[in-house]
Amino acid sequence: MQNLMKTPTHLLTDEQLSQLMTYFNEQYRSGSPVVSDATFDLIYMPVLKSRLPHHPLITKVQPEAVNVINDRYQHKTPMLSTLKAYEHDEIQSFVDRCQQAANELGITEELLYRVSPKLDGLAASYIAADEKIYTRGDGTYGNDITHLYRNGLKLIGNSNINNIGEITVLQSYFEEKLKGSFAHPRNFVAGLANSDNLNDAGKQALEDRAIHLVFFNSINCPHISAAELLTNLESYCEQAKQNSPYLTDGTVIEVVNESVKKHMGNNEHHHHWQIAKKSVGEVADVRIKGIEWNVGRNKITPVLLIEPTWLSGAMIQRVTAHHAGNVNNLGLGEGALISITRSGEIIPKILGTIEAVNPSIPTHCPCCNQPVQWVNDAITCTFDGCSERQVSAIEYHFSLLNVDLFGRQSVRKLVENGYQSLESIYSLSKGKLLSCGFGAGQSDNLFNQIQKAKTTPINDYLILASLGIHSLGRGSSKRILKHFTLSNINTMTDKQLEDIDGFGELTAKSITTAIFNKLTLIMFLNNTLNVIDTLKPQTGIVNEDALPLSGLSIVFTGKMERSRSDISSEAERFGGVVQSSVTKKTSYLVIGENVGASKINSAKTKGVEIITEADYMKMIAA
Template sequence: MPLLLSPEQQEIVDMYAGDLTSATFFAIVEGERQPKELSDSELLDFLQLANFLYRSGEPVISDGKYDFSFLNELRRRHPDHPFLGAVEPEAAAKTVELPERMLSTDKAYNFSTIQRWINRIEKAAHESRKNFSELQFRVTPKLDGFAAWDDGTRLYTRGDGRRGTDITRAMERGLQVAEGGLRGLGPGEIVVDQKWFTMKLAGTFENSRNVQAALIKEKELDPLVEETLREGKAVFYPFSLLPDWLGPWAELSADFTAIVERIWHLLEYTTDGVVLEIVDEEIKRRMGDTRHHHRWQIAWKQNTETVEVRLIAVVPQTSRSGRVNPVAEFPPTRLCGAFIRRATAHHYAMVRDLKIGPGALIRLSRSGEVIPKIEEILEPGEVQIPQNCPSCNGKLIWEGDWLVCPNQLHCPAQIVNSMEHFFKTLGNIDGFGPSALHKIYNGGVRTLGEIYALSEGDLQKFGFGPKQAENIVAQLQRSLREPIEDWRFLAAFGVRRMGAGNCEKLFAVYPLEKIFSLKIEQIKGIKGFSEKIGGELVDGLSSIRREFDQLRALGFTLIPTPLPAENEAEQGGASPIAGKTFVFTGSMAHGKRDDMKKQAKALGARVGSSVSGSTDFLVCGEKVGSAKLSRAKKHLGVQIISEAEYLAMIG
């Protein structure tokens, strides 16, 4: 029987079909065309389309088929493909900005990684003049569910960490908070009782993930899902309510295995490890965050496997920076439950020195990661060093350990990968994955400015459908209107050594107007920058100045980074909130909560993500969860003030 699409499914297919025709899409879903028969663009378009349908609660293929057939085929062909390492996004038309950003969790698969994490915490304790032996650690089960955020009124999926989908309808249908908890406890996961799943749902759903997707979809619920909600067998479990172990590191390390095993299996829901975190709020602030995860928290997982394989070839692939990365190919090999055919060899100096080539026998590991890692070379092979770029055929040169294509302006791989990096870093635009960008490149477009000048008619000439073309133009306009930080805009240009972290450091000291005129000595004076890095940044900034000015002139809505010195001057001296710790909660009437946090930091205040004993003020907007207020007032003695009182406080 041919596949019939619902109106919601058809809307997503129309928007995200890419190179796929309707006939091709149906043929893939019904098994008439296998993954290995698809072109790269067809495979990627189908993966993205199937993902959007799944995340919208309208799946057309099973989780297993998606992972082990289509995703593994992409992994076999392109083991370093960005799609494999990113949070798979939700459909753009369904996303909204989250109340707060949801970070991922760093992972450890061996105790030495845990020990390095502990060493960093011990260093932070020493810098804070705290006794490390008295610090408390918390160990909780790591839920394997559907990540979401509850602000007390709305429930959101995690999405890409910055933008998610409003799924409040799940609460309205009967989704309960676990442990009889109240609404508004922030991040957590939607999970399904595993015994209930085995007894009631396994005959209909392949796994609990499919049930989670079904209970948040817009259409009428499946009767089995309704019963699951009615019986309280699917819940939203806030991380703050998880059962835990609390104690000092000496006690945890002395009985690590037993404690981990006990906590891991405490719940009746699927778990894939435990999460370790430091409890002390001051240490948390000192440890800080990366763009990906909190440094004060780490997940312990145990699923490392190894296998020995003999290489068939080492294939070169050109990256955004021009570096040519070697990818080792071998016969299909099962590792950690999946068949793999490729692994990265890092750089060609490693290939040359370790003799990685056809015939080499290597040991691979895959510690729960998407891309396998070469652990050891057991027998050398025939070394083959490419002379020309696999993308543009230009002559390659050596730069340290790396082979590099210097043909920046005319190398297709560098141009397309740089475009993709720009849109991905902006974070306020969807629909510009590799497939769409390759199609735009093949239409003759070579610069970001040319992309922003495209009309719907231009895009249709490149092969996009009318609906796709309309949505692409709309997304481009959205990226101009939606505010983004000035440092993020600069980071999107992909200058070497100028990732988001370094850009934010620069803008914390110098305004945008001065960034491009900075000297090496000025950059070197900023904490974390050396003279060598300063030289690279000066050269890199010079190389993008023209394109930066052209794009900025299009009208991007940039949020200036507050400068502490300027804010202090505006206050007529020391800031009235300097040294105080604030937590902001609820919906603010005078601006975004993230902007208020940035302003508070610029005025010398500390900003926490949750209320603790070290919190001085809890600033409340509208729609604040009662649990947070109760904890702040009754148990911690925190002073609760309104948004208006806070604004009056800072003048």
């Protein structure tokens, strides 16, 4: 297939085009896509529709790739795909078709449309009577994946009735604990569904209740008129994606009226009463000139060097390829032709490969020349004395603590001069900085930043997270420091950590081992910096039940007078649980300035009390 991927579409025979498209689809369904959605939809699919309009990829639902065949289940109603749209005119045409159906039915009331996030996971059906879960399969028959439910899959929505939804992983959990090992949340979920033998990361994620089957009808989203939809299309689509705690790849727009839905019906591939709005920014096809491999704390990251290309208002010369597995899968290397986009983002990303090459992956660390090790999709340098790993760790620490001027070049110069630990850097004098080759002004500025870091109050969980321990980001650090302080964290055992919500056996063991290995550094930072025990009760408060926010769940939204980090930490210190989105369990939605309508509407729908920041301040002062 690599040869076909290198071949321009107009030179492919019909048979080759069909083989290539089938291959793309199979790889996507198995959780290992070799081209992006946009590349598939915008580069290859138009050619397929033009030359082979009756191809199964166009006319039928495509089954998920299943290697483990368990019980098969015939869906009571077909589980279909969703028609995709990229342009505003396509949404306008969809609305016109819905209105035509309403006219045919003699419906005079204004049609409303539901705008929900398109979750990027694995479609599934839940059968309430026997509590079983099946994949969408080919739309008619699905495969039993109830083993995920038995191992901790969480159901979001009404589980007392048969329901359909998407199996996905919490985006925050993926970013914090899985991103370094898995290329994409969908790959991770598809891999679990496709195997009876769960990997350690999968077992842990299920145990942590981070993998959810989200029923579509449980997603809270606005119902709006056609005029409002078309006038503010991008705004509503963006809100739907931002308000989702899961990874999305667009939004789903559907007409609400059940009679209209029934009248519009479906074909073998998709329902006519809904459409998926997807987006892709300005796209450019560029040649790769080479690959630069950057050594980081936990992995060696490939950066593509491309021909200088003007894209979305910027000259692009470098594009990250994320990890070595991506280089392998996409056939990236010197001479390869790829499609890239900025899509309104600062960092450009790869859409897909048009002409692939045989990739070359380093076998030794580019910095210390020690052999590399594969960890899932990434290659890593495991030599602790590697100077670039030391640079990355120090840079990460100062970045997380918001200490300026300690960028990669400055930290590299310090490491090259023998200052390879945080302890040594915090002890630097102006004279030592000058001896490292920094100018007088730069030495003064760096020294002042070190002193500022020592005296500025800093939240304890940021210090713990800044150590760069795998699976120990800010969220996990907060949970630990509800039960321990930095001063006594050395007393924490595997079992005690495992008893804290969100930590499983494997994660608990690896974190406690890493903390033990870094105890000297933790004690040094705790004694050197101005540490705030952010999650400990205020003086005079005897027990948690006496805290003013005890038992309350709070969501903060809009621009507050103080930073979101400070106000959230304060709420947790006073016994509250800070949520990222409004749920039925939310006690209060605290609003600042410039609040979006979506969270307000969500709170009203769920009966959540809405208060101002001033009201909140009165609560904690009472």
